[in-house]
Amino acid sequence: MSARVLGKKNNTVASGNLTWQMVEGTSSLRGYILPFFEGNYVPRDDTTWQDFLCERGPVNTTAELSLMNIKNRTLFIADNLDILRGINSDCIDLIYLDPPFNSKKKYKAPIGSPAEGAEFKDIWTDEDIKAEWHGEIAEENQELYQVIQASEVIYDKSMKIYLMAMAVRLFEMKRILKPTGSIYLHCDATASHYLKLVMDSVFKKKNYQSEVIWGYRTQGVSKSSWPKKHDTLLHYGGGLKPTFHPQMQRIIYEKPFRHTKIDEKGRHYADVYVRDVWDDDPETKALISQSKERTGWPTQKPLALLERIIKASSNEGDIVLDPFCGCATACVAAEQLNRQWIGMDISPSAEDITKLRLEEIVDKESNLFSPFTDVIIQTEPPVRTDRVEQVPPHKQLPKAHTYKHEIYGQQEGKCVGCNYSIPFRNITIDHIVPISKGGTDQKENIQLLCNACNSTKGARSQSEFIAILKEQGVRTDATPRPEHRTPTE
Ligand SMILES: C[S@@+](CC[C@H](N)C(=O)[O-])C[C@H]1O[C@@H](n2cnc3c(N)ncnc32)[C@H](O)[C@@H]1O
Numbered sequence: 001m002s003a004r005v006l007g008k009k010n011n012t013v014a015s016g017n018l019t020w021q022m023v024e025g026t027s028s029l030r031g032y033i034l035p036f037f038e039g040n041y042v043p044r045d046d047t048t049w050q051d052f053l054c055e056r057g058p059v060n061t062t063a064e065l066s067l068m069n070i071k072n073r074t075l076f077i078a079d080n081l082d083i084l085r086g087i088n089s090d091c092i093d094l095i096y097l098d099p100p101f102n103s104k105k106k107y108k109a110p111i112g113s114p115a116e117g118a119e120f121k122d123i124w125t126d127e128d129i130k131a132e133w134h135g136e137i138a139e140e141n142q143e144l145y146q147v148i149q150a151s152e153v154i155y156d157k158s159m160k161i162y163l164m165a166m167a168v169r170l171f172e173m174k175r176i177l178k179p180t181g182s183i184y185l186h187c188d189a190t191a192s193h194y195l196k197l198v199m200d201s202v203f204k205k206k207n208y209q210s211e212v213i214w215g216y217r218t219q220g221v222s223k224s225s226w227p228k229k230h231d232t233l234l235h236y237g238g239g240l241k242p243t244f245h246p247q248m249q250r251i252i253y254e255k256p257f258r259h260t261k262i263d264e265k266g267r268h269y270a271d272v273y274v275r276d277v278w279d280d281d282p283e284t285k286a287l288i289s290q291s292k293e294r295t296g297w298p299t300q301k302p303l304a305l306l307e308r309i310i311k312a313s314s315n316e317g318d319i320v321l322d323p324f325c326g327c328a329t330a331c332v333a334a335e336q337l338n339r340q341w342i343g344m345d346i347s348p349s350a351e352d353i354t355k356l357r358l359e360e361i362v363d364k365e366s367n368l369f370s371p372f373t374d375v376i377i378q379t380e381p382p383v384r385t386d387r388v389e390q391v392p393p394h395k396q397l398p399k400a401h402t403y404k405h406e407i408y409g410q411q412e413g414k415c416v417g418c419n420y421s422i423p424f425r426n427i428t429i430d431h432i433v434p435i436s437k438g439g440t441d442q443k444e445n446i447q448l449l450c451n452a453c454n455s456t457k458g459a460r461s462q463s464e465f466i467a468i469l470k471e472q473g474v475r476t477d478a479t480p481r482p483e484h485r486t487p488t489e
């Protein structure tokens with residue numbers, strides 16, 4: 001890396017045993033580069049950067065923090081997981097995500113609306129996840145994997161699948177969020193309590209900032225219970241104190257109080273800090289069918305809601321990311337507020353509607369940017385430039401291990417002998433037909449066992465092994481087996 005390190009006095013910060021050096025020409029924390037240190041983890045005895053690095057895990061010693069590899073105004077039309085995995089670490093100032101909510105519904109834009117063609121489903125079945133995500137989540141965060149497993153028992157299987165799909169993406173969001181950044185996860189009561197557990201686990205409880213209740217008064221109310229008219233925004237920071245500008249709002253009162261003033265219409269008012277309940281707030285009102293900004297994109301959010309979030313949790317010039325951007329509400333709000341933005345949506349209809357919406361807000365006079373030529377549309381995942389791609393030979397895993405994550409998923413995190421859940425780090429690889437008896441190293445001949453079962457199995461055949469487990473009462477014919485994998489000899 002060619003960056004010049006500036007003089008010690010005002011361009012270095014000390015944190016525990018480490019000194020962070022600032023790269024010329026940059027400002028804020030983005031500019032700090034890693035000092036040279038050996039080993040994977042920095043000791044956990046400092047509160048700020050060291051903690052943050054520990055959470056990030058192994059760091060490439062030659063990497064520069066926050067070298068952004070995506071251009072402003074890029075809209076990715078693709079599954080966001082692959083895209084997120086291609087973004088450099090610690091680059092994004094603000095992430096707003098409004099993913100599917102596990103509502104068990106399908107959504108479609110009305111025919112004739114500007115968003116015609118847009119559709120997405122919010123129904124979660126086995127086909128929506130990859131088996132290896134089980135292993136990936138369990139390896140990264142065993143407790144989170146257990147929480148997700150429990151959601152199947154408490155709620156239903158769709159919740160487990162939905163949370164797994166969210167977890168693998170949230171891992172990436174955590175990685176790419178700057179330590180001074182914020183993330184807002186927009187959800188509703190279907191999964192908000194489960195997602196809170198996931199967020200506490202991925203972003204850490206200490207980085208929790210607030211739970212905003214966004215209430216609205218749209219049509220269609222239940223009379224059998226309290227009408228469900230609010231969404232929830234879970235707000236977390238990236239590790240350090242997040243950027244935050246408190247917002248004010250004017251409340252009109254019937255009578256004067258100690259702090260009220262009188263406005264030009266003679267009404268008593270007070271300007272107060274916006275609290276965490278935005279209920280039917282005139283500044284964040286939900287869209288109704290006649291709203292001018294309505295595009296027809298299902299579940300479109302109001303620009304004003306995004307404006308409030310962006311104003312509060314970013315500065316001009318900062319990078320705002322919406323990985324489930326739909327008709328690009330967050331991108332349009334970011335553009336209006338002079339922030340940089342990156343959008344992602346799996347639906348190809350997002351391209352035209354984003355350009356159309358941006359066209360409406362662009363100041364033609366200044367002629368600085370034209371949505372139809374300057375928005376970058378990308379369908380391929382970006383390539384990270386902040387890590388060494390080559391894994392050194394001594395760290396490459398034997399062939400069988402590359403199947404570990406996938407088989408762990410097929411076994412749903414359980415030992416196929418005793419059927420108890422096993423932490424990822426405790427699983428052992430067993431050849432169903434032992435190599436000594438002609439077995440192969442192929443995936444189909446590999447199963448994962450807990451330590452106890454593996455020592456019982458030894459070089460025995462699968463049928464001898466099962467017979468012993470039955471003898472020991474560890475397993476009966478009625479023992480439920482993972483749906484996806486019941487290895488036979
Ligand atoms: C709730 S909507 C977002 C609406 C958006 N906030 C707006 O104001 O228009 C969820 C969006 O996520 C998109 N989506 C679903 N799965 C996705 C995935 N794996 N990658 C990227 N986008 C996805 C859908 O196409 C849909 O537009």
Ligand SMILES: [Zn+2]
Pocket residue numbers: 415416417418419420449450451452453454
């Ligand atoms: Zn076992």
